[in-house]
Amino acid sequence: xxxxxxxxxxxxxxxxxxxxxxxxxxxxxxxxxxxxxxxxxxxxxxxxxxxxxxxxxxxxxxxxxxxxxxxxxxxxxxxxxxxxxxxxxxxxxxxxxxxxxxxxxxxxxxxxxxxxxxxxxxxxxxxxxxxxxxxxxxxxxxxxxxxxxxxxxxxxxxxxxxxxxxxxxxxxxxxxxxxxxxxxxxxxxxxxxxxxxxxxxxxxxxxxxxxxxxxxxxxxxxxxxxxxxxxxxxxxxxxxxxxxxxxxxxxxxxxxxxxxxxxxxxxxxxxxxxxxxxxxxxxxxxxxxxxxxxxxxxxxxxxxxxxxxxxxxxxxxxxxxxxxxxxxxxxxxxxxxx
Numbered sequence: 001x002x003x004x005x006x007x008x009x010x011x012x013x014x015x016x017x018x019x020x021x022x023x024x025x026x027x028x029x030x031x032x033x034x035x036x037x038x039x040x041x042x043x044x045x046x047x048x049x050x051x052x053x054x055x056x057x058x059x060x061x062x063x064x065x066x067x068x069x070x071x072x073x074x075x076x077x078x079x080x081x082x083x084x085x086x087x088x089x090x091x092x093x094x095x096x097x098x099x100x101x102x103x104x105x106x107x108x109x110x111x112x113x114x115x116x117x118x119x120x121x122x123x124x125x126x127x128x129x130x131x132x133x134x135x136x137x138x139x140x141x142x143x144x145x146x147x148x149x150x151x152x153x154x155x156x157x158x159x160x161x162x163x164x165x166x167x168x169x170x171x172x173x174x175x176x177x178x179x180x181x182x183x184x185x186x187x188x189x190x191x192x193x194x195x196x197x198x199x200x201x202x203x204x205x206x207x208x209x210x211x212x213x214x215x216x217x218x219x220x221x222x223x224x225x226x227x228x229x230x231x232x233x234x235x236x237x238x239x240x241x242x243x244x245x246x247x248x249x250x251x252x253x254x255x256x257x258x259x260x261x262x263x264x265x266x267x268x269x270x271x272x273x274x275x276x277x278x279x280x281x282x283x284x285x286x287x288x289x290x291x292x293x294x295x296x297x298x299x300x301x302x303x304x305x306x307x308x309x310x311x312x313x314x315x316x317x318x319x320x321x322x323x324x325x326x327x328x329x330x331x332x333x334x335x336x337x338x
Contacts, residue, residue, distance in 0.1 A: 107248045115146060121279075224275065280327065
């Protein structure tokens with residue numbers, strides 16, 4: 001391997017021992033930074049910043065802790081620096097407004113930094129389990145959890161992630177964050193209380209491997225592709241929620257969601273919408289492509305459905321080609337031979 005290949009990107013200097021130690025941690029550090037900031041693009045930048053900080057400090061690393069613990073400490077503090085003075089990333093449901101009228105006006109707030117989906121491929125390299133993959137549980141990157149974390153202060157996020165996700169002792173978290181053990185303990189309790197209240201309002205999702213989940217998701221997809229709004233109502237729960245950043249409004253109830261799609265969605269007939277299966281935040285997701293006047297289906301939105309025993313209970317739909325690119329998906333689909 002050349003010296004250039006051994007160098008940490010952006011340094012120009014070879015450091016093979018350092019790279020050998022830290023390279024296996026990249027995916028789990030990306031998940032950690034994503035939980036902190038709510039954006040995969042920003043998380044990847046922060047992991048790069050973490051590696052640069054660690055590379056510069058490596059000669060002074062005395063191995064009093066593991067390399068993994070040391071890297072998490074640097075990553076956490078890089079995230080805290082990035083979050084200073086910054087507004088929290090929300091999702092529309094979390095803004096506190098009541099459900100909107102599906103026939104009312106829509107208000108896009110594009111300047112807001114919204115919570116983004118996390119492509120599974122960023123964290124899990126393959127369906128096969130390997131030691132680098134199992135460090136990140138699918139539960140720890142659930143969209144509902146990540147959205148709830150963004151409602152905490154940056155310090156509360158850091159404490160709860162270090163103590164409850166990484167299972168650090170309070171003393172270890174205190175040393176990493178420059179806090180007293182008492183401050184960590186009280187901060188952790190406040191964060192846990194908030195997350196517990198949010199968890200009480202969450203629908204209980206079926207395991208992704210449950211055959212009922214696959215069947216309900218197939219019905220949901222078929223309803224869209226067939227432009228069957230009655231079928232869509234039938235697969236949504238009675239109090240299902242729909243949100244679609246960057247729009248501020250969110251909607252509740254199967255009938256209202258179907259009405260929204262009938263009146264505001266460009267689709268008008270069967271075949272206008274096509275789906276490609278993907279995965280994000282540890283669960284199946286759907287990429288929707290909309291047929292244009294020229295007959296070409298182009299990237300429209302990424303949908304993250306929460307499937308429960310009673311049906312699809314919650315959908316977050318993101319607009320933006322960059323989400324398709326992050327998921328490794330094409331921006332156009334080949335013409336359907338049918």
